[in-house]
Amino acid sequence: MTALLLALGSSLAYGCADFLGGLGSRKAHVLRTVLIAAPASLAVELLLWPVLGASFSAGAVGWGAASGAASAVAFVLLYRTLAIGPMNVLSPVTALVSAALPVAVGLLQGEHLGTAAVLGLPLALAAVVLVSAGPGTGAARPSRTALLLAFGAGAAIALQLVFLHQAPNDSGVAPLIVGRAVSSAVTLAAAGLLRHRLGSERPAYAMSAAAGVLDSVANLLFLLAARSGSLTAVAVITALYPAGTVLLARTVLGERIHRTQILGLATAAAAVTLLALG
Template identity: 60%
Template sequence: MILLAVASACAYGIADFLGGTASRKANVFRVVAVSAPASLLVEVLLLPLLGARWNAGSLGWGAASGVASAFGFALFYYALAIGPMTIMAPITAIVSAALPVVVGLAEGERLSAAAIAGLPVAGCAIVLVTVKRDVAMVAISRRAFVVACLAGCAIALQLVMLDQAPHDSGIAPLVVGRSVSSVILLATAIAMRRRIGPGRPPMAVAAGAGCLDSLANLFFLLAARAGLLSISAAIVALYPVSTVILARVVLKEHISGTQWVGLTTAVVGVALLAQA
């Protein structure tokens, strides 16, 4: 379960890195027009391998997760547009982790003392990894804060709804959810085509982001089914770690001392959460 959750976090982080890179070349909705079909294709190709049961539970929860996913995506990128990325991202990540933890505990999940200690450690790691010193004191508007929190809530709802789908439904909820979110996002992109302007995203990069996002959802679903929702969500929320590492390796961006502390703290947090 821990390895699956870590794999999900890594895939989400790499997908965000690729999506952000593609969005530098073109409007984010043009990127979505490529990444959404690519992500759906991955899940369709996995159907024969992993199987699916099409019942009311998988269809209903899958569709609901797709709506939440679309809103989460739109709200997250809106938050990044109106506030500092290094503040908006950790707010969204922490909220997206906190709500599934609350839901998991409310459903009767029991955590060890080490795992309980690991939850705030993981939260601190998210903040340390993403917040750079030069923006740590920047004030943000109330609107930006609210939008970032709403984005986190939408992402959290997506994760919780995927977990609520019957555990014997295979990847049916993923396919349904991806279909719904793709339709919503593509329809939005078409409706806004005059406002998003020209520009063609790097096709391979945008498609790669979509493929990895699908794999991240798959790994999370398998992790939550194999273990605890609260632990899986807390580990998945550490996805900014892989984004920061990629930015250093690929873009040669500087990693501050605070971020190095955050990377180390993330390892400690995962080790504690693994004791659940």
């Protein structure tokens, strides 16, 4: 139950962070948003160090660094994906992709799926088709580029979570600190190389920083959940995060949801639930 609650909290924090990050990336180049979000995340994790402790062993540093590199890619791809929109289609697609790889890793590590989870896997694939198949009149249709970015973002998020899970259980927040330091450095280097393409638009500072803080909270809750439960269950429960993104997108931006997409979202929720129960 503890792992379930932590995973649900992680899901909610990820959903809110994605919405703010995607919205902020509409005001300026995505790298400008990430340049604020990543250091804000690092600041939160440094503040948690005295509270939760950190052991910088070789495993914690290595897996943390790998997670940070994946996180930098995930930040850029995800925020760019959500900036293109529509959020209510692309966020669920990203989530389902991000759940698939951790499930595979969990199974390879000896975790077993029950009957419910076995039923949930094909439902998840069906949900991807329904959510991204293309809405009818009056609803936004995602472009091929946006869908490819969504799949790439999902894969990067999955790698980030898998790498975090591999870090030693007694390492505290060390993997998070190392990972965020690496992602900040990678983002800074990318921004330096692409500085002439970043434009002159100022990013939404408060929105970008809030996205970074929420992402850090989400990572912490996921790490704690994965340490107290199975990776397979925790990953798919965390993949419920589009619920927050879609709700905010509909409330704040007025994005419409077609009946096919509603069916896809319902199927996605059923799939994630079955995987968690399994």
